[in-house]
Amino acid sequence: MPIIAFDGREYLAEDSESVLDCLIRHDVSVNYSCRAGVCQSCMMMMKEGTPSEASQKGLKDALKAQNYFLMCSYVAEEDIAIARPGKDFQSVETDVLALDRLNADVLRVRLVRPENYSYFPGQFLNLQGPDGTERSYSLASLADGDDFLELHVRHIPGGKVSGWIHTALKVDDRVSISPATGDCFYTPGQPGQNLLLIGTGTGLAPLYGILRDALHQEHQGEIHLYHGSSTAEGLYLIDELKALDAVHTNVHYHPCVSQGTPPAGMTAGRADQKALEETGKLGGWRIYLCGREDMVKSARQKAFLAGASLKDIYADPFVPAVD
Amino acid sequence: MSDSLFNRLGGDAAVDAAVDIFYRKVLADDRINEFFADVDMDKQAAKQKAFLTMAFGGPNSYTGEDMRKGHAHLVARGLNDSHFDAVVENLGSTLKELGVSDELIGEVAAIAETTRNDVLGR
Structure with missing residues (x-):
């Protein structure tokens, strides 16, 4: 038995x-x-x-x-x-490799990748702050290629962990991270499927990981990335994404600005609205939604009504911490 | 039993094919979508799937008591016969879209009908 x-x-x-x-x-x-x-x-x-x-x-x-x-x-x-799903996991300690500013509010945190640390780009990990408080951050690095873990951390006003990361954390400091989890990542098997990636703010972190992973795995279908913020200053990795758009014929980068008149080359409007308007029918598409919870929720329903199968909609809503 | 309604409809595969179409119809139907708004879509889809499996005559462990408890909060919000009819209508048009015969659609509707009083808390 x-x-x-x-x-x-x-x-x-x-x-x-x-x-x-x-x-x-x-x-x-x-x-x-x-x-x-x-x-x-x-x-x-x-x-x-x-x-x-x-x-x-x-x-x-x-x-x-x-x-x-x-x-x-x-x-x-x-x-x-x-x-049990998501539990029975052991945290590991690792060192801060690099800290770089991506825009006024967002810091790129690169950590040494612990030995045997496996993940799929787009999954998230929980990082422990100074008093044991944990916050979730998505993985923007490539599991099969990058030897570091990359997180994008927005400075939340009054945020216990993001405030500490932005003001106190230094290169070579030791931090504790959980194993990666979450189901928002690229899965191979349908290389011809069209992908629609919609993100607001640091919702770009998982999408950047997913986009590069899809390209790394030679995805052939069209890949549209809509990244939105209220102002152009809120966007980041613009040059990197423009470069991917220029090099890969199937990559289409759409930076969106929801307030005021956007600079040349950017679209006026909310990323989710523009994405759903411009792509129209979504039967057969795979959709990734990352960022503000209300955006993810409403875009999910709209994408489904536009014909996307529920199984093909991957969502990573950023739920604000309450404590 | 190889000739059960569930098997004649195509079993699990038929439920899988129907669930997205059915749920999409329900969400797009202004007569009833207020009852389905603002819920976790994954959980809702799982419920739709369980409902379809039951209506297709498939394996399920639903009891009348489950139906009553599960819908009591909606009855309190005004769920009535007209809404139930609309759901059955969407069920029928889903199956039609999938090429199911009128005869089998009738059998499915008859099973769904057996839950009416429990769903409406009567």
Whole structure:
């Protein structure tokens, strides 16, 4: 009989018993609802073992790639180890490699990439501030190519961690980061699919990672990146993005400014509105939405109504911390 | 049973094909979209999928009590027969779009109909 390792304990599964049924039988407290592979509330991550196709049915590609599976739809035939999504992770310490200003409010933080630190560009990590407060920052670096981790940190007025990063953090300082998590990243397999990337503010960080990852993996479909801010000064990495647009025929960079008259070469209007207006029907497209929560929420619904499949909409809303 | 309604419709694959189309119709329908606005789209899609699986005669563990509890807050906001009819209509047009025969659509509508009183808390 196979053994299911979970939360530091081991449970013996009976023949043809699902992982969920096994844990329930052992009075383990876990989430579940439909027990029919539909509601996804019993989703877990398989740390040892390989999820079956049936146990990953309906999950997003990004989750499948991270070995997430539904406990109700998996019968263990060999020993497996499972963990709750996003938990059971150990933080690691690393050094600050470089700090560079991208604009008046945004600092580019490069950290030494710890050994065996794996991630997908666009995922986020939690960085610990001086008193243990944690904040999430998205990864803009290329996992397969850059030997550093790159974060874009906006100085939030009164922000405990961003304020410390902007005013006190120095090169060679030691910081603690969690493993990368999140499902907003590029997945290969459909190189011809058109991609629409919409971001506001430092929502560019994950999108910059995703864009470069897509190019690195030789994505062939059109890639439109809309980056928005209220003023032109709020945008950043403009030259880098213009260069990518110039070099790659399938990359189209659209800087958007929502207030006042924008400088030449920029579009007047909100990034999400312009993107949805200009691209029109989105059937078959893959959409990435990163930035302000209200923007992400409304753009998500509009992209869906414009024909994008829900499975093809990846969203990373920046939810302000409350503490 | 190979000739169950669920299998004749195409099983899981049919639910997958229907869920985006159905949810999109519901969100675009001004008669009912206020009840679906401002909710987590992933959770809502999972619920739509569970509902379609049930309406297609597929495996589900819904009880009348679940239906009552799940919709009580909407009934309090005015959910009534006209809204229920609109959802069934969207369900029918979704299936039509997918090329399902009128006969099978009738069977699906009949299953959906069995939930009416529970959904409306009667």
